[in-house]
Every structure is written in structure tokens, then in C-alpha cells.
Amino acid sequence: MKQARISYKISPNILDALEEEPQKVMLISLDQRDKLERFQKKNLNWEKGKCNSFFSSSQYLEYSPKNTSKATGILELTKILNMPMDATVAVGDEDNDVPMxxxxxxxxxxxxxxxxxxxxxxxxxxxxxxxxxxxxxxEKFIL
Structure with a gap:
């Protein structure tokens, strides 16, 4: 297996495996998206107020801390760079890109x-x- 640069755990029950608040949890099913959709639906009450869940591809169901998204990333970056929002362009392809x-x-x-x-x-x-x-x-929006 290729070395990962981030730590990870493989667990049959992710909720029991969490020892501290993670920055990101990713559930992967290479061929059964419906399994991930059932998991997401089953845990909607658990995630309320704690985190966001979203599909970043057809195979990846991700959980991230509440109030974080690619949209908050853009907002923070414009503050750091002292850049107006009207100078921003965002490009995406998945549902998790919608807020951005x-x-x-x-x-x-x-x-x-x-x-x-x-x-x-x-x-x-x-x-x-x-x-x-x-x-x-x-070419269309920047040059």
C-alpha cells in the first residue's frame, strides 16, 4: 500500500472508532454508493450541529467540521490576501463544490x-x- 501523508483508520464502525474530533472523516465504497447513501441517511440526526456530510465523488462520503467548506476557504483566503470577493472565480465538479x-x-x-x-x-x-x-x-474570465 502506498504511504499516506495523513493518518487514517479502517473501522467497521466509524462512530465507535473516533477518539477525538477529527478534521475529516472519509468513508469509501468503490462499487456501492447506495451503501454510503444509507449510512449518510441513517446518521443525519447524529451529524446535526456537529458536522457536514457530502459526496466528493460517487465513491467518497466525507464528513467535515460544521461551518467549514470550500466556501469558507474562499472567504478566509480573500481576507488573508486582502482581495475583494468580486475578484474570485471558483471551479468545481462535485456536490461538495456547490457552496464554493x-x-x-x-x-x-x-x-x-x-x-x-x-x-x-x-x-x-x-x-x-x-x-x-x-x-x-x-482564458474566458482571467486573461
Missing amino acids: IKTACIGVAVKNATEKAKAAADYVTVNDNNHDAIAEVI
Whole structure:
């Protein structure tokens, strides 16, 4: 197995395995998204007020601390860089990118993004994320 740069645990019951408040919990099912969806639904009451759950791909169900998202990342970065929000462009492809896409001045979804990401976007690229979507965004909105 390839060395991971972050610590991880493999557990049959993630709720029992938590020893302290994690920065991120990722549940992975390579071929059974419905299993992850059932887990997420079953634990909705548990997560209220504690964390956010979202799919970052069809195989990854992630949990992160409440009040953190890619949107809060953009807001913090603009403060640190003393940059106006109207100078921000965000590009995403998954449901977890929706808050970021909505927060940026220009929110972009790539061609092969989820329907939720596309619905949140101001612009959907002609190209997908494997074929120059970022170059398209740079040429259209930045240069």
C-alpha cells in the first residue's frame, strides 16, 4: 500500500472508532454508493450541529467540521490576501463544490460536473476536467 501523508483508520464502525474530533472523516465504497447513501441517511440526526456530510465523488462520503467548506476557504483566503470577493472565480465538479461555486463572484462547473454543481454555476465549461476546462476558465474570465 502506498504511504499516506495523513493518518487514517479502517473501522467497521466509524462512530465507535473516533477518539477525538477529527478534521475529516472519509468513508469509501468503490462499487456501492447506495451503501454510503444509507449510512449518510441513517446518521443525519447524529451529524446535526456537529458536522457536514457530502459526496466528493460517487465513491467518497466525507464528513467535515460544521461551518467549514470550500466556501469558507474562499472567504478566509480573500481576507488573508486582502482581495475583494468580486475578484474570485471558483471551479468545481462535485456536490461538495456547490457552496464554493455559489460563494465566488464567478462560479464555474466543468462539463462533466454533477447536476447540482452545474445548477449552482454561473457558467458551465465546454470542456471537461480532463480536457482543458481550467485553461478555458482562465482564458474566458482571467486573461
